[in-house]
Amino acid sequence: METKTGLGAPVTNGASAIIRASDLRKCYDDRVALDGVSLGVNRGEIVALLGPNGAGKTTTLSILSGVLAPDSGTVSIDGHDLATAKRQARDSLGLVPQSLALYPTLTAIENLMFFGRIQGLSSSRAKEASLKLLEEVGLSDRADDIVDGFSGGMKRRLNIACGMLHSPAAIMLDEPTVGVDPQSRERIFRVVEAAAARGAAILYSTHYMEEAERLCDRIILIDHGNIVARGTATELIALAGTETRLEVTTRKALAPGWCNGMAGVSELPWEVAEGFAAALSVVSIDHVPELIRRAGELGSEVIEFHVHRPNLQDAFLKLTGHALRDAPA
Template structure:
């Protein structure tokens, strides 16, 4: 698979996609901020949009949620065209911005009831939905406390809850874990995983590569306004020629074991040492049974196995020349 294939617009027409973006372009004062960006997100899929500062992520999101018109291109949410006045399309989106947007003097429960009413839910439905969402984001035990007494992580979870009240088809999370403690961050990531499991499509931006690795079904890498590559993590790492690294702690006839491994079609490199073997494989998880069988059949005994999958950070660095947090 080539860089051109992965960077090209998706081959589907967007039919059935919760979010479909085609050829998005936007300029500011003659400077092209977004240049031909195209991607889809399906039901229950988490799509990570990754890029260094100034790459165009915020501009893309602003166009997707309908607060910034594209100069060219097409956006559809649940099949509905997105424009500045497209209330039907906007009603299908839950947007959670980087900045915490809750009322500190209201309790968690009062915040959600207020936002539910703003979404158009009747009073009884707003009360019931607020309780459901408090349970989803793990804040039922603090529902009666003022939001201003919450930790930063709890406020962000309340923020996410506000975006879920109207049962959106698409949830947009713009760096939702910035500035939160590790425990709260882990809880937020668990929330996102659960939401995708319930069929919500998620567009997720982050400056933490480990979050993308943990959450995202597919990743799009944007740099200087262009989507330079997109695909599954396996597709992206294959794009730059990376392989899984397998370390076998082993004893016995290691030389013969190395020769046996060389005959496996997926193995790309082998180093035999005094206490084991290190090898590169294009798909070690699939090939591991064959690897172990080859070593055992050659008269060696495996004592331990360590598998390291390709690093998405290295892929990002290769494609953009910068780290994600630059």
């Protein structure tokens, strides 16, 4: 297993790692795109590569898939070194790029058959796999329709099917849900989860934090070409040291120090345009009922309150110093 470490420290990959990368570096002229990225994805595991646009996610996937050569560092796919056994490594890999890799004038099944034959499948095996995947991505009733008439979500689902057709040991997806409708997003999640259940190692690049939290076993946070942290969502939130936040609005103003004497509770700076409100950092959510009771007594009445549990976005903000954002390319 890859051991969880703090802010960008080295990783250790065990025998089950299907996708391995060590010390990847890449520069474009004087701009450093990747600065020593190391990672591993195990069989049956979904790992998120999470970061803002321009953080290095697509560059990482391009190198791992053999589309782009690193300036230094090594990559292996299912035990095949990408530099010395490129054909075997690529045969073990399914790449789903962010830009749709489809032929718009062909039908859905013609696209799948084409990619299946490219991957070395026989006609019968390619057709069998195509029909199975069309069912899985929810397009079996559109098999003979021209792709140019598909919606964006349908094209995304077909794009994923093309990358999985040859049952690869490793699957890499680059922003697979960009611009899709909620129904297509849910279908994509189920397809990815099913592939992992069959034993594929999946590297899932995204800048949607809720996707990483929901779908992935582990998360790698990358920014400015560096891995800033890695682990489960729970581990990253703990690593960031963020705590529960309570916001409470009362009818009368609460005097400073109104929550003094409660261990693990501290007041936070807070301003509102109108009304009276307070914000607190709370170590344990068990303190909330007592705080609400006390606020009601000292502020005449609690008008409303909100409890914000720490999430991955809080962790990212704490670990990187800025929110997840669209960075320049």
